[in-house]
Amino acid sequence: MAWELSAQRPIWSQLVEQIQLRIVTGRYPAGSRLPSVRELAADASVNPNTMQRALSQLEADGLVCSQRTSGRFVTEQEETIMELKKTLAKNLVRDFLTRIEALGYTAKEAAQLLEAEDAAQFRTKEDA
């Protein structure tokens, strides 16, 4: 998963979102050590100060913690990560509902569409 940054929105908040995603999906597992600010900044081709700001935000949110000498770690609290996962999922669903309602579907109809699509994808996978 590469960093995808748009110049239209503040970069630091996009970095927060993408690191959250990396934690939730287990690319940065609970309790693991994060790369240094400079490594992360170079990898994402962003300014180290911007990366620093993103990490401070994640720290304030309790998702990462810093240990003075040994760097930054992902939280060991699995519950915190699960909670974040739920929040991210909820946001996705909300976003989806807003868009599908704009097309004139109710939430219930949308749910049926989802199930139908899921079944169709399952069949295609079986055929392949």
Next chain:
Amino acid sequence: MEPIFQCKNLSKVYPGGRQALANVTLSVEPGHIVGLLGPNGSGKSTLIKLLSGLLTPSSGEVRVAGMVPGVQTKALVSYLPERSYLNDWMTVRDLLSFFEDFYADFDKAKAYDMLQRLQILSDERLRTMSKGTKEKVQLILVMARNARLYLLDEPIGGVDPAARDYILQTILQNYSENATVLLSTHLIADVESVLDEVLFISHGGIALQANVDEIREQKGESVDAFFREVFKC
């Protein structure tokens, strides 16, 4: 923190009467990568040359690390000029020795390492290199110094997009935490993700000094788009 450089009512009038900078007052804290952005002829290079000590002010003052630009500041400032001043009969090896003689903070091993990664041979002469390779060599020489202030005048002007990425990566990886980079360009879209502060310069005056994410937050658009709005012709 003591500013790495500051200008107070700084003006520069060139012989012939053209005013390149008018009453500029600004101050930049260390530890940032600052974009000096402005249309052609707005005074970007003049400001950089005043900071590097190549020009002297017509009035007002300029200070680098608290000092008037001179021998002492040149030891702290690594300057990439818009046009090359290097002798093109020199080989890469010659250039590295040349820089080593001139600057106590030049890290030769680091320079060789960067050159090797680009597969630039030390026996190659500047004269026989492509424009892009020449620019990369010059940037490597400048970034291999452990300076406190890097003044980069149009570092990405003449190179292809892949080389641009390489140059920006080199800048990001080679400046230390307390160092400051001031880079001038009008190719804003290419550099805006590595900047954390911008100076908009227009008709010899500072039009804006701001944090880039604040611009995105407040204007809801990229620094590039905002620049086009501000400097619409």
